[in-house]
Amino acid sequence: GENVEQHPSTLSVQEGDSAVIKCTYSDSASNYFPWYKQELGKGPQLIIDIRSNVGEKKDQRIAVTLNKTAKHFSLHITETQPEDSAVYFCAASRMGGNTPLVFGKGTRLSVIA
Amino acid sequence: DTGVSQNPRHKITKRGQNVTFRCDPISEHNRLYWYRQTLGQGPEFLTYFQNEAQLEKSRLLSDRFSAERPKGSFSTLEIQRTEQGDSAMYLCASSTRQGKHYGYTFGSGTRLTVV
Numbered sequence: 001g002e003n004v005e006q007h008p009s010t011l012s013v014q015e016g017d018s019a020v021i022k023c024t025y026s027d028s029a030s031n032y033f034p035w036y037k038q039e040l041g042k043g044p045q046l047i048i049d050i051r052s053n054v055g056e057k058k059d060q061r062i063a064v065t066l067n068k069t070a071k072h073f074s075l076h077i078t079e080t081q082p083e084d085s086a087v088y089f090c091a092a093s094r095m096g097g098n099t100p101l102v103f104g105k106g107t108r109l110s111v112i113a
Numbered sequence: 114d115t116g117v118s119q120n121p122r123h124k125i126t127k128r129g130q131n132v133t134f135r136c137d138p139i140s141e142h143n144r145l146y147w148y149r150q151t152l153g154q155g156p157e158f159l160t161y162f163q164n165e166a167q168l169e170k171s172r173l174l175s176d177r178f179s180a181e182r183p184k185g186s187f188s189t190l191e192i193q194r195t196e197q198g199d200s201a202m203y204l205c206a207s208s209t210r211q212g213k214h215y216g217y218t219f220g221s222g223t224r225l226t227v228v
Contacts, residue, residue, distance in 0.1 A: 043119075097208065102158070106154070106155050
């Protein structure tokens with residue numbers, strides 16, 4: 001089955017700096033890769049996703065890149081703000097999300113003002 | 114109906130007791146998923162439904178766990194004879210097809226503490 005590895009497990013950045021979180025996956029059939037933000041006491045919230053037919057997607061300060069050959073994808077947050085502090089999860093799924101998501105173990109991001 | 118609703122938000126139970134959680138998905142979503150999340154880990158898949166049919170169960174779902182979605186709307190997850198290892202956040206998500214793909218929305222979860 002699918003296995004998703006996520007690094008780093010914790011990340012501290014100064015406000016205004018960029019943050020990068022990386023994930024690798026094992027199942028070459030996976031073609032849907034969402035990223036979730038989870039704040040304390042809340043469920044995961046989708047922040048951006050990418051399908052395997054594109055290599056990069058951007059939404060304001062957030063971007064995701066995908067390298068299908070190497071089976072890795074990354075989340076980039078620019079101009080970080082204190083409210084970006086949270087736990088971020090990557091996930092992978094086959095069939096455009098038609099199969100259950102397999103999650104990484106998460107990255108705790110701390111943005112220091 | 115603006116999101117996935119889970120009740121209760123918190124549950125403390127004694128070991129050996131049975132507990133039941135409820136999930137109300139977004140009304141037009143035909144798929145409903147249950148995940149379990151322990152401290153410091155990502156959500157782990159337990160089971161999912163398409164309408165009222167339970168399509169897949171993870172091997173994490175021991176025979177003490179049962180899930181139902183009787184009319185294809187809300188779902189319940191029951192844990193019988195709870196153990197301390199069952200302490201976790203239980204997350205529900207719903208999804209529907211959006212074009213060629215599926216979009217998930219998670220609820221806020223039910224945090225179970227077994228003492």
